[in-house]
Amino acid sequence: MSAPAALSEPFRCGCETIPAQAGLLSVDEALLRALALAETVAGIERLPLEKAHGRVLGETVRAATPLPLFDNSAMDGYAIRLADLAGEGPWRLPVAGRVAAGDTGQTPVQAGTIRLERRPEPGENIRRAGEDIVEGMELLPQGRRIDARAAALLAAAGCGEVAVRRRVRAAFFSTGSELRAPGTPLAPGQIWNANRYHLQGSLGLPWLETIDMGAVPDRPGRLRAALEQAASDADLVVTTGGVSVGDEDHMPAVLSAAGGEIHVMKVAMKPGKPLVVGRLGPALYLGLPGNPVSAFVSWHVIGARIAEALAGIREAGPRRSIVRAGFERSRHPGRCEFLPARLGEYDGHGTRSVEIVTSAVSHRVALLAQADGLLLIPSQADRIRRGDMLEFLPFSDG
Numbered sequence: 001m002s003a004p005a006a007l008s009e010p011f012r013c014g015c016e017t018i019p020a021q022a023g024l025l026s027v028d029e030a031l032l033r034a035l036a037l038a039e040t041v042a043g044i045e046r047l048p049l050e051k052a053h054g055r056v057l058g059e060t061v062r063a064a065t066p067l068p069l070f071d072n073s074a075m076d077g078y079a080i081r082l083a084d085l086a087g088e089g090p091w092r093l094p095v096a097g098r099v100a101a102g103d104t105g106q107t108p109v110q111a112g113t114i115r116l117e118r119r120p121e122p123g124e125n126i127r128r129a130g131e132d133i134v135e136g137m138e139l140l141p142q143g144r145r146i147d148a149r150a151a152a153l154l155a156a157a158g159c160g161e162v163a164v165r166r167r168v169r170a171a172f173f174s175t176g177s178e179l180r181a182p183g184t185p186l187a188p189g190q191i192w193n194a195n196r197y198h199l200q201g202s203l204g205l206p207w208l209e210t211i212d213m214g215a216v217p218d219r220p221g222r223l224r225a226a227l228e229q230a231a232s233d234a235d236l237v238v239t240t241g242g243v244s245v246g247d248e249d250h251m252p253a254v255l256s257a258a259g260g261e262i263h264v265m266k267v268a269m270k271p272g273k274p275l276v277v278g279r280l281g282p283a284l285y286l287g288l289p290g291n292p293v294s295a296f297v298s299w300h301v302i303g304a305r306i307a308e309a310l311a312g313i314r315e316a317g318p319r320r321s322i323v324r325a326g327f328e329r330s331r332h333p334g335r336c337e338f339l340p341a342r343l344g345e346y347d348g349h350g351t352r353s354v355e356i357v358t359s360a361v362s363h364r365v366a367l368l369a370q371a372d373g374l375l376l377i378p379s380q381a382d383r384i385r386r387g388d389m390l391e392f393l394p395f396s397d398g
Contacts, residue, residue: 024268033263034277037284038309043166052146054206055164056311061139063157066130074125091116143314168310171230172199173213175242194292195240207311218248231283241290244274251287270335272298292365297338325388326353336379340371
């Protein structure tokens with residue numbers, strides 16, 4: 001296994017200033033500890049390019065040939081021998097033949113002439129061999145995802161086969177005796193399991209292989225058996241629920257009883273404070289909160305980064321932008337907040353405004369679906385004023 005992808009720029013949320021006795025880790029410290037555990041999976045396979053979309057390159061790709069391979073015309077037109085343009089123009093020249101793309105020689109055509117009003121410059125409208133790509137140059141680095149742009153480059157350079165990392169195996173299950181499948185009747189106290197379907201969507205990526213273990217009731221023996229089975233089959237085990245401080249929150253104790261180690265527990269973020277990161281055997285364990293929005297936010301901010309590091313993705317990290325607050329809000333400082341928010345219009349400086357969809361988010365899954373991304377509110381802020389500049393993490397990233 002190789003080293004994990006490096007943590008990109010910090011969130012600058014201010015939660016690293018929280019006193020140690022509070023028992024909370026900053027978001028950045030939690031990420032650093034998690035990524036230190038996330039060793040890139042071993043194993044390379046070679047695939048035809050048409051089957052490699054979305055996979056992660058296992059080797060640096062270098063150009064085997066220059067591109068273009070030969071000098072060629074940059075547009076439709078006429079090839080002119082400048083020595084034929086004697087004296088002052090305009091000039092008339094006979095058409096000697098026709099060459100279409102892919103032809104190896106001239107195709108005779110009926111005689112005709114062209115008229116030139118000006119003398120062309122030498123080499124005008126000619127693409128020179130090697131102008132785009134030089135033989136031996138790096139095309140794409142190891143760890144790059146093969147998206148549409150990367151696939152086009154590989155194809156243009158003649159790469160019909162690529163070396164990619166094996167898929168990360170991710171097993172997941174929801175904990176909770178109250179959980180039922182959507183579409184089934186509910187008895188008093190029961191709820192439909194939203195987290196299972198959130199994880200199905202979030203983990204449904206070309207570079208991930210998923211093992212869906214459904215829901216497991218809040219019984220320590222059942223939970224331990226499910227956890228041990230998942231850890232024996234997967235590189236990453238993700239659970240939802242059971243990581244807080246209630247009587248039925250068994251997962252930290254279950255992980256320890258199974259011989260696992262806990263490296264992160266309780267993070268200075270809102271929502272998502274009850275978060276566990278650890279290891280059980282060779283598998284990395286991520287315990288997300290049970291509230292659907294808390295689980296989603298924790299996955300988007302921390303879980304997705306762990307999965308990317310395991311896959312060896314080198315451009316890991318959520319894409320962020322700077323936005324301008326379109327609202328006023330007072331708050332209690334202490335934890336950084338990741339609030340579902342909607343993007344607004346651009347101002348005269350090219351910065352978009354943003355509006356939060358709710359301030360109480362841990363259970364508001366309907367409002368989460370209306371948001372464009374997460375707005376980061378720094379932990380030390382006691383008030384957000386209209387026009388303040390803030391960080392924004394779009395959902396479309398990752």
